[in-house]
Amino acid sequence: MTSPAPTPKRIYRHRLPVRVMHWINVICLTILLMSGLQIFNAHPALYWGKDSSFDKPWVSIGALNTGNGGVTGITTIAGHRFSTDGVLGASKIGGEGANVVRAFPSWATIPSTQSLALGRNWHFFFAWLFVLNGIAYVAYAVASGHLTRDLLPTRSELRNIGRSIKDHLLFRHETGEAAKRYNVLQNLAYLAVIFGLLPLVIVAGMAMSPRLDAVFTGWIELLGGRQSARTLHFLAAAGLLLFLLVHVFEVLISGAWNQIRSMVTGWYALPADKKVKS
Amino acid sequence: MIRKTISSGRPKTAPSRRTALRAALAGVGTVSLAGCDRLSNNAAFVDVLKSAQHLSHGAHKLVTGRKAMAQEFSQADVAAHFKANGTLVPRDADYQALLKGEFKEWKLQIDGLVETPAAFTLADLRAMPSRTQITRHDCVEGWSTIGKWKGVQLSHLLDQVKPLPNAKFVVFRCADSMDGPSLDGHDSKYYESVDMDDAYHLQTVLAYELNDKPLPVNNGAPLRARIERQLGYKHAKYLMRIELVERFDQIRGGQGGYWEDNGYEWYAGI
Numbered sequence: 001m002t003s004p005a006p007t008p009k010r011i012y013r014h015r016l017p018v019r020v021m022h023w024i025n026v027i028c029l030t031i032l033l034m035s036g037l038q039i040f041n042a043h044p045a046l047y048w049g050k051d052s053s054f055d056k057p058w059v060s061i062g063a064l065n066t067g068n069g070g071v072t073g074i075t076t077i078a079g080h081r082f083s084t085d086g087v088l089g090a091s092k093i094g095g096e097g098a099n100v101v102r103a104f105p106s107w108a109t110i111p112s113t114q115s116l117a118l119g120r121n122w123h124f125f126f127a128w129l130f131v132l133n134g135i136a137y138v139a140y141a142v143a144s145g146h147l148t149r150d151l152l153p154t155r156s157e158l159r160n161i162g163r164s165i166k167d168h169l170l171f172r173h174e175t176g177e178a179a180k181r182y183n184v185l186q187n188l189a190y191l192a193v194i195f196g197l198l199p200l201v202i203v204a205g206m207a208m209s210p211r212l213d214a215v216f217t218g219w220i221e222l223l224g225g226r227q228s229a230r231t232l233h234f235l236a237a238a239g240l241l242l243f244l245l246v247h248v249f250e251v252l253i254s255g256a257w258n259q260i261r262s263m264v265t266g267w268y269a270l271p272a273d274k275k276v277k278s
Numbered sequence: 279m280i281r282k283t284i285s286s287g288r289p290k291t292a293p294s295r296r297t298a299l300r301a302a303l304a305g306v307g308t309v310s311l312a313g314c315d316r317l318s319n320n321a322a323f324v325d326v327l328k329s330a331q332h333l334s335h336g337a338h339k340l341v342t343g344r345k346a347m348a349q350e351f352s353q354a355d356v357a358a359h360f361k362a363n364g365t366l367v368p369r370d371a372d373y374q375a376l377l378k379g380e381f382k383e384w385k386l387q388i389d390g391l392v393e394t395p396a397a398f399t400l401a402d403l404r405a406m407p408s409r410t411q412i413t414r415h416d417c418v419e420g421w422s423t424i425g426k427w428k429g430v431q432l433s434h435l436l437d438q439v440k441p442l443p444n445a446k447f448v449v450f451r452c453a454d455s456m457d458g459p460s461l462d463g464h465d466s467k468y469y470e471s472v473d474m475d476d477a478y479h480l481q482t483v484l485a486y487e488l489n490d491k492p493l494p495v496n497n498g499a500p501l502r503a504r505i506e507r508q509l510g511y512k513h514a515k516y517l518m519r520i521e522l523v524e525r526f527d528q529i530r531g532g533q534g535g536y537w538e539d540n541g542y543e544w545y546a547g548i
Contacts, residue, residue, distance in 0.1 A: 210348060
């Protein structure tokens with residue numbers, strides 16, 4: 001850009017309730033993912049079905065003795081063994097000293113040291129905050145029109161999904177008028193998370209509660225049983241992590257400062273329209 | 279084993295040679311991780327975290343009702359081997375003597391806030407009406423295993439000893455010392471407690487049989503509690519005495535159980 005850029009048009013993009021609830025989500029989701037890995041570490045294996053088939057988990061993370069007093073991390077998925085030393089199965093605590101046996105490493109868990117009790121304390125407190133925040137968000141999104149106005153894609157947007165996919169793959173982002181709205185892939189990602197992954201992670205989490213299993217007999221069989229529910233809880237959490245990584249990546253490559261500022265102050269500077277008008 | 283003692287391992291700050299933004303993000307991450315570890319060592323903060331259990335317990339009572347039944351399974355669902363956890367063989371001399379005598383000298387004492395304290399032999403309990411149930415045992419660690427239990431309902435015993443109106447909790451006292459032999463001399467015998475809803479629940483059974491055989495030592499011989507709507511650590515093994523109390527904050531660590539005194543929630547329905 002050689003010519004001085006014109007003052008960009010600014011729009012009030014994110015209203016206060018959405019901004020507040022977004023940052024509560026950031027805190028909750030981070031803590032839930034990391035305390036969840038701490039809880040997983042207490043029994044680092046996943047099963048399908050009602051109970052644990054201890055001799056054949058479909059995923060397990062463990063360690064083997066290397067013979068000279070050391071250990072090496074091994075992850076087994078559906079019978080295939082992978083060396084995951086240094087990250088999964090065996091890793092250095094705080095990056096120092098010798099490898100110790102630990103499914104997820106200390107940098108990925110809350111607290112960083114092994115403590116199932118504290119992991120649960122963190123997890124359930126922030127699970128409540130997260131669920132209450134989520135209920136408030138859905139209520140607000142419906143009542144304020146945020147859902148229909150901003151989150152649901154229009155028919156023409158859906159028809160042009162191919163172009164949106166191409167734009168994303170080329171790291172091209174909307175400019176001018178088009179940047180006022182969420183793009184269609186963004187819409188679909190948000191909807192899949194809000195009405196797909198999040199309800200699944202919550203219901204599968206609740207299905208692990210022996211008391212909630214008594215709500216009515218056998219309801220957790222709909223998820224395939226308690227150990228399937230534990231697996232689904234883990235997979236849904238992995239899906240949320242994937243969303244989070246893509247979300248942060250898109251923020252970083254689409255004008256990080258402008259995006260982050262808009263989620264703090266609400267004001268978003270529309271990127272100048274570089275397209276040639278036809 | 280899980281212990282509440284936490285050392286604060288603070289990750290070192292990331293080296294430079296990164297963009298300012300990445301360094302800043304990494305810095306935030308490092309600071310917040312160290313922050314979480316510091317908060318985990320702060321008793322008052324952990325108490326706030328643990329207060330969520332009251333919300334969970336209240337909500338669960340609201341949606342499930344006091345008498346809601348845990349799922350029961352069929353014979354075909356019973357696991358070939360019922361995984362045992364925690365103490366596998368109590369090393370305590372008094373327990374060892376009872377085991378050697380095939381529990382003929384063993385008695386279950388029931389006392390505390392009751393009208394008529396009593397003691398029952400294993401033969402007494404076996405002569406009482408029994409309940410058999412096939413249920414799923416969910417460990418706090420995350421695994422589950424299904425077993426068939428036979429025993430006497432706790433409500434049946436409570437009807438005989440007649441709890442006083444101020445009895446609010448049932449405390450299970452066990453034979454097994456939990457902390458290492460080097461710590462013998464200080465009382466680390468397992469104990470647990472439940473409220474009267476769980477005590478009188480239909481599926482709350484003091485089991486003397488597992489999978490049609492006398493309860494194995496690994497699983498709590500001669501008698502263990504089944505608290506089917508809560509996690510495994512509530513199901514006290516090696517029962518010796520049942521005490522009815524109004525409050526449990528005067529007992530040992532004051533949290534209502536061995537694992538509770540080590541940081542776990544008293545309400546283990548989640």
